[in-house]
Amino acid sequence: MNNPNMYEAARQARAAAVEMAVLEGEQKNRALQSIITVLRENESAIFDANRKDLLRAEESGIDAPILKRLVFDRKKLDGVIEGIQVLVNLDEPVGKLQLATELDEGLELYRISCPIGVIGMIFESRPDALVQISTLCLKSGNSVLLKGGREALETNRILASCIADGASREKLPPGWIYNLESREEVNQMLSMDREIDLLVPRGSNEFVRYIMDNSRIPVMGHADGICHTYIHASADPGTAVRVAVDGKTQYVAVCNATETILIDRSMVKIILPVLVSALQEAGVRVKACPVCRELIPELEEAGEEDWSTEYLDLVISIKAVKNLEEAVEHINRYGSGHTDAIIATDEDASKYFTNRVDSANVFVNCSTRFSDGFRYGFGAEVGISTGKLHARGPVGLEGLLTYKYKLIGNGQIVADYTSGKKRFTHRRLDIS
Amino acid sequence: MNNPNMYEAARQARAAAVEMAVLEGEQKNRALQSIITVLRENESAIFDANRKDLLRAEESGIDAPILKRLVFDRKKLDGVIEGIQVLVNLDEPVGKLQLATELDEGLELYRISCPIGVIGMIFESRPDALVQISTLCLKSGNSVLLKGGREALETNRILASCIADGASREKLPPGWIYNLESREEVNQMLSMDREIDLLVPRGSNEFVRYIMDNSRIPVMGHADGICHTYIHASADPGTAVRVAVDGKTQYVAVCNATETILIDRSMVKIILPVLVSALQEAGVRVKACPVCRELIPELEEAGEEDWSTEYLDLVISIKAVKNLEEAVEHINRYGSGHTDAIIATDEDASKYFTNRVDSANVFVNCSTRFSDGFRYGFGAEVGISTGKLHARGPVGLEGLLTYKYKLIGNGQIVADYTSGKKRFTHRRLDIS
Numbered sequence: 001m002n003n004p005n006m007y008e009a010a011r012q013a014r015a016a017a018v019e020m021a022v023l024e025g026e027q028k029n030r031a032l033q034s035i036i037t038v039l040r041e042n043e044s045a046i047f048d049a050n051r052k053d054l055l056r057a058e059e060s061g062i063d064a065p066i067l068k069r070l071v072f073d074r075k076k077l078d079g080v081i082e083g084i085q086v087l088v089n090l091d092e093p094v095g096k097l098q099l100a101t102e103l104d105e106g107l108e109l110y111r112i113s114c115p116i117g118v119i120g121m122i123f124e125s126r127p128d129a130l131v132q133i134s135t136l137c138l139k140s141g142n143s144v145l146l147k148g149g150r151e152a153l154e155t156n157r158i159l160a161s162c163i164a165d166g167a168s169r170e171k172l173p174p175g176w177i178y179n180l181e182s183r184e185e186v187n188q189m190l191s192m193d194r195e196i197d198l199l200v201p202r203g204s205n206e207f208v209r210y211i212m213d214n215s216r217i218p219v220m221g222h223a224d225g226i227c228h229t230y231i232h233a234s235a236d237p238g239t240a241v242r243v244a245v246d247g248k249t250q251y252v253a254v255c256n257a258t259e260t261i262l263i264d265r266s267m268v269k270i271i272l273p274v275l276v277s278a279l280q281e282a283g284v285r286v287k288a289c290p291v292c293r294e295l296i297p298e299l300e301e302a303g304e305e306d307w308s309t310e311y312l313d314l315v316i317s318i319k320a321v322k323n324l325e326e327a328v329e330h331i332n333r334y335g336s337g338h339t340d341a342i343i344a345t346d347e348d349a350s351k352y353f354t355n356r357v358d359s360a361n362v363f364v365n366c367s368t369r370f371s372d373g374f375r376y377g378f379g380a381e382v383g384i385s386t387g388k389l390h391a392r393g394p395v396g397l398e399g400l401l402t403y404k405y406k407l408i409g410n411g412q413i414v415a416d417y418t419s420g421k422k423r424f425t426h427r428r429l430d431i432s
Numbered sequence: 433m434n435n436p437n438m439y440e441a442a443r444q445a446r447a448a449a450v451e452m453a454v455l456e457g458e459q460k461n462r463a464l465q466s467i468i469t470v471l472r473e474n475e476s477a478i479f480d481a482n483r484k485d486l487l488r489a490e491e492s493g494i495d496a497p498i499l500k501r502l503v504f505d506r507k508k509l510d511g512v513i514e515g516i517q518v519l520v521n522l523d524e525p526v527g528k529l530q531l532a533t534e535l536d537e538g539l540e541l542y543r544i545s546c547p548i549g550v551i552g553m554i555f556e557s558r559p560d561a562l563v564q565i566s567t568l569c570l571k572s573g574n575s576v577l578l579k580g581g582r583e584a585l586e587t588n589r590i591l592a593s594c595i596a597d598g599a600s601r602e603k604l605p606p607g608w609i610y611n612l613e614s615r616e617e618v619n620q621m622l623s624m625d626r627e628i629d630l631l632v633p634r635g636s637n638e639f640v641r642y643i644m645d646n647s648r649i650p651v652m653g654h655a656d657g658i659c660h661t662y663i664h665a666s667a668d669p670g671t672a673v674r675v676a677v678d679g680k681t682q683y684v685a686v687c688n689a690t691e692t693i694l695i696d697r698s699m700v701k702i703i704l705p706v707l708v709s710a711l712q713e714a715g716v717r718v719k720a721c722p723v724c725r726e727l728i729p730e731l732e733e734a735g736e737e738d739w740s741t742e743y744l745d746l747v748i749s750i751k752a753v754k755n756l757e758e759a760v761e762h763i764n765r766y767g768s769g770h771t772d773a774i775i776a777t778d779e780d781a782s783k784y785f786t787n788r789v790d791s792a793n794v795f796v797n798c799s800t801r802f803s804d805g806f807r808y809g810f811g812a813e814v815g816i817s818t819g820k821l822h823a824r825g826p827v828g829l830e831g832l833l834t835y836k837y838k839l840i841g842n843g844q845i846v847a848d849y850t851s852g853k854k855r856f857t858h859r860r861l862d863i864s
Contacts, residue, residue: 022787354836407795
């Protein structure tokens with residue numbers, strides 16, 4: 001955990017990854033249990049380290065929300081330990097046979113799940129993310145290079161050390177986890193596209209955007225979360241208001257909160273007054289389009305930039321749209337491909353919406369806030385991806401896996417097949 | 433097909449992609465049949481166009497291999513038409529239910545396959561690649577922006593026009609296919625990371641590398657193919673020589689040809705003389721490490737740079753390795769993660785090799801030349817990917833697909849679950 005040379009650490013992580021990939025599920029689960037033990041053994045030292053970070057952060061006059069995320073107390077510890085326990089109980093994800101084909105007699109092709117290799121995890125503030133992601137990497141057989149926020153230095157250091165210790169008690173290969181501490185190491189990390197296979201950033205939009213813009217390593221995650229709730233002409237008004245208000249207000253500082261409500265023009269008169277008063281009652285500042293302001297002139301005006309703004313706050317924009325088509329166009333144009341919902345009783349309208357909105361999560365008659373790995377029942381979450389390649393939407397363990405093809409023969413050569421001497425059988429083999 | 437504005441074309445492709453995504457499989461298959469008809473109707477015009485390209489290429493003194501790839505004659509036409517017929521017969525890939533979970537009563541989550549959106553296809557020389565990739569895009573419901581090599585201008589233009597015509601006869605959305613013709617358009621294309629979801633390059637290493645280095649759009653493909661055949665201590669000598677020679681010589685100009693043969697030190701005396709004479713008989717120039725040159729001093733010396741050279745020619749490097757571990761380390765260090773084979777009768781050695789070599793394709797006792805979508809029985813091939821994210825190895829139709837989550841409720845809000853008023857059931861639903 002104390003490596004002076006970043007490339008040396010990456011080299012060790014790569015070497016460890018080869019061994020991590022072939023561990024039995026039993027051994028990985030024992031290592032996870034052992035990590036729980038070490039965390040429990042060191043809990044007072046962990047809380048002490050966190051108090052040091054909090055004190056230094058307060059002294060430096062850090063913002064209250066960041067300070068809140070920095071806290072790692074008994075409740076947080078219990079939470080991450082519960083998460084590790086969930087991981088132990090999940091099926092072994094590595095070595096799963098996905099496809100098997102006989103290419104010819106004695107020449108069999110297998111597609112088998114395997115770890116990606118070396119994961120670079122970069123996160124702001126929350127020390128619980130360190131525990132969560134590194135144990136996900138362990139379960140999936142990956143090595144992990146960790147870089148947390150400077151403000152959580154002491155907490156991250158002891159947590160990473162507990163995880164490394166716990167794993168080493170069960171003889172996991174040394175070097176599979178490495179905790180980076182200096183700012184320069186991050187930029188070095190972003191440039192190591194030969195050493196690191198995948199970056200998983202966790203933090204603010206600007207933070208994730210910075211990482212995406214400054215690295216050629218594939219990034220799994222999302223920058224913006226501009227989510228919409230569209231109230232269709234066939235919507236039940238009560239459902240519409242309740243779901244839209246939950247989408248905005250249930251927790252405002254998150255990527256799946258509704259940022260814009262679209263209302264079918266025919267519904268504006270019925271919905272808008274009730275909706276606005278419900279939102280305002282919940283403390284939300286409402287910005288609206290000209291059509292809505294004709295009905296309620298007191299509303300603040302929403303400008304073009306509002307349609308592409310992620311407020312992450314008690315602010316919302318509302319726009320009247322001509323019809324379903326315009327709603328879909330608006331979402332595909334201004335949205336971020338994260339989560340968008342329609343409120344409708346007309347099933348054709350719902351189908352039109354879910355088939356044509358180009359987002360990872362498309363919802364009917366429920367709150368945008370549901371798009372989350374835990375709510376989806378995935379158990380453990382790597383993050384939410386708005387990319388369309390690899391994993392999309394809430395991503396569980398499978399986002400840290402790839403596969404390889406194994407072809408087992410007994411001396412076959414291609415020349416025999418191109419010459420016509422032999423022919424492929426391409427017989428699908430049973431994989432159950 | 434004649435759009436003056438690249439961004440306008442991309443915008444149309446994006447709009448068309450929304451409609452392409454919801455087409456019934458029947459309609460897409462009729463469009464594919466109709467493309468076959470139009471290609472047949474225009475075959476003499478296609479051959480004329482190709483002759484113009486060939487004539488111009490010859491006059492400009494273009495290299496013979498490029499000239500050969502440029503040919504689009506009856507044999508090539510029959511080949512691409514056969515490929516389209518295979519596509520028609522494949523199962524409909526869009527709208528497949530991959531996962532279904534009841535989150536709570538009346539709140540059901542579905543994961544459904546869907547097209548990626550807009551594919552940018554950039555290829556050198558081979559006009560048949562244009563037909564192959566654009567029909568793969570059609571079958572998978574994607575829009576495609578095509579950019580072929582300047583030398584195939586006339587052929588590409590008429591082929592793209594036939595495909596667009598064929599599809600439009602079956603009312604596919606206009607703008608789903610667009611053929612770019614100017615060099616500037618390529619660089620514009622590489623910068624359009626908001627408009628294009630995925631780039632599929634087909635061409636030389638330098639060409640693919642240029643595209644990977646000059647775009648933030650995800651690229652599916654491979655630059656280098658540095659493949660190894662390792663002859664283990666337990667190898668059957670006859671198998672070893674036959675498979676290694678096929679791996680190198682069956683077709684040298686391709687990514688899955690063997691570029692380096694590793695020989696277990698204990699096998700050098702038995703294998704090397706026979707192997708070298710078999711290779712030399714096939715016209716291969718052999719470069720070797722000092723240990724091998726002790727035995728056969730006439731062999732040319734292989735330098736450090738040879739271990740990372742993709743010859744794509746009748747040249748090979750041979751190295752003696754201490755043992756299985758050193759072979760795996762060599763491959764993971766110098767290889768390109770494409771295809772690597774072990775020749776061995778010892779099953780533990782084969783397992784060690786296939787589990788630890790970090791390549792898309794790991795083979796036992798067969799030629800590296802087998803790594804290919806057609807040989808794997810995938811029917812149609814998008815390309816071979818050495819990336820670990822999304823699709824890896826030979827990539828069929830599924831490489832052009834992603835998925836989305838649809839959550840269908842009846843008014844559920846998240847506040848009810850965080851307050852404890854309601855609880856998730858997370859019941860897996862049957863998807864068969």
